[in-house]
């Protein structure tokens with residue numbers, strides 16, 4: 001291939017810019033041309049497309065968000081939207097497309113693949129919920145942002161001998177809560193992938209109190225329920241001076257961590273290697289520290305991301 005396109009879609013994630021930079025710089029290094037598509041699949045259908053040069057991706061590696069902008073665009077789930085998108089790609093002479101995003105974006109890339117258009121997916125979402133990779137771009141930065149919040153909340157929780165319910169993003173996945181919770185020494189972690197019993201949560205808080213613990217931090221994944229609802233249910237089992245903190249979109253912004261920048265650079269470079277050899281219909285990932293490419297249709301139709309539940313058990317043992 002000589003001319004490729006790139007877009008970011010769905011919820012933005014720190015490190016997306018580093019991935020766009022890597023794709024652009026590597027492609028130009030290989031003698032190819034790169035076209036950036038603004039606003040994800042919405043911009044693709046609208047033809048909001050421009051050529052990217054070396055300088056366009058300068059001073060971007062350290063920035064959060066995505067300078068190509070992003071959008072949620074359910075219309076791309078329709079055949080009509082997909083064919084319009086392919087028409088635009090052909091109009092610009094773009095022979096293959098790099099799609100950076102999460103689950104919805106991968107489904108867009110899969111649809112293009114099913115129409116015979118070569119697309120390569122790069123996993124970019126804070127949720128870490130994509131099959132075919134151990135880690136997604138943005139996850140490491142997100143858990144470090146949550147960790148920073150937990151350390152701060154612990155200070156005030158201790159001062160007032162309070163229980164805090166900290167609600168974190170993650171959609172249907174508990175990875176952010178799990179990893180940040182373990183790193184932050186959370187007293188309990190509540191995730192969609194593991195049952196919990198509110199009575200037992202209350203008993204653990206009381207046990208901590210009885211042995212003189214001054215703080216209690218419960219990290220709650222949004223996929224279970226909202227923080228306020230959780231606190232109201234907990235109150236039925238006792239008064240733990242509970243406060244709720246909903247971290248929300250704060251967790252999605254900020255400068256990407258070194259790990260996310262390196263991951264994004266590796267993924268971007270590899271995406272170009274694949275398209276240069278006319279290989280599409282793939283999604284890139286990292287498995288056991290090795291960069292891999294898997295069939296995107298097989299991944300989405302037959303696999304589901306699973307969190308590392310050994311961390312859940314470990315946290316129960318460590319947070320007594």
Ligand code: F6P
Pocket residue numbers: 011072102125126127169170171222252
């Ligand atoms: O998928 C990323 C994510 O931040 C989820 O964690 C969250 O549930 C969702 O996006 C929020 O979406 P929006 O920014 O469209 O409200």
